[in-house]
Amino acid sequence: MSKVTEKTFTLNTGAKIPAIGLGTWQSKPHEVEKAVEYALRKGYRHIDTALAYGNEAEVGLGIKNSGVPREEIWLTTKLDNPWHKRVTEGIDSSLKDLGVDYVDLYLMHWPSSTDPTDLKKHYPDWNFVDTWKEMQKLPATGKVKNIGVSNFGIRNLEILLNDPSCKIVPAVNQIELHPNNPSPKLVAYNTSKGIHSTGYSCLGSTDSPLYKDKTLLDLAKAKGKTPQQVLLAWGLQKGWSVIPKSVSKERIEANYELDGWELTPEEVKTLDGLKDRFKVCGDAWLPVKVFFGDDE
Helix, strand or coil, rough: CCCHHHHHEEECCEEEEEEEEEEEECCCCCCCCHHHHHHHHHCCEECCCCCCCHHHHHHHHHHHHHHHHHHHHHEEEECHHHCCCCCCCCCHHHHHHHCCEEEEEEECCCCEECCCCCCEEEEECCHHHHHHHHHHHCCHHHHHHEEEEECCCHHHHHHCCEEECCCCCCCEEEEECCCCCCHHHHHHHHHHCCEEEEECCCCCCCCCCHCCHHHHHHHHHHHCCCHHHHHHHHHHHCCCCCCEEEEEEEEEHHCCCCCCCCHHHHHHHHCCCCCCCCCCCCCCCCCCCCCCCCCC
């Protein structure tokens, strides 16, 4: 059986994104640096961060301290909502804080062009299509290898892809994916357009209801694996990359121990059949609605 930890997915650009990465959202200050360093030394080669997380400088230090050559690491960061009219400044800010010359993947974090002078308002003269026009210029600069989006549902993807200005199809759509928010229609749509899906909150996030789900717990016990390992295997076998967040050495290590076993097709279907639904990330805090409940 091939090593899951060495698995990659080929994007529409030909680039290969490592299947398993370390997520850094909600990691506390002074924990991220050590988590990134440890993950890279453990074997991870995919690190995910964002300008909005406020931890890019720590992520950069973790990369530097790991001793792993920059070219061996897949590094993803994201353009924050109030920076939509300042794409060049946004990537330059991220590169400076990360201490690197380029990122492998730059995502539009949300399809919300928020006015930085009033975060409860959306620009009246600018939307995510305008932002994408600017992002499309980045690969030619060498600062960004691939561009993509995050938190885009089918409705907004249709708007973007059907606009005449869209010359580059997003390489990735990073979305919330776990058995209680599987979004099969959205994943299928991404695939149909050649867009790779990356699952965030793939473990259901902190204090997730998933960890009280008897079906998941029984399956994990029967496999002799942690519920987190089962959830990661489920996502990988469904065909998307996963970026579990952790700052614990034990969890970082356990989340990477996916070689030598897999879920059977029946076990995947069992997790597909979980009935409960919840989202970790809603859109009530945004000035515009981005989730429409039509991707299930």
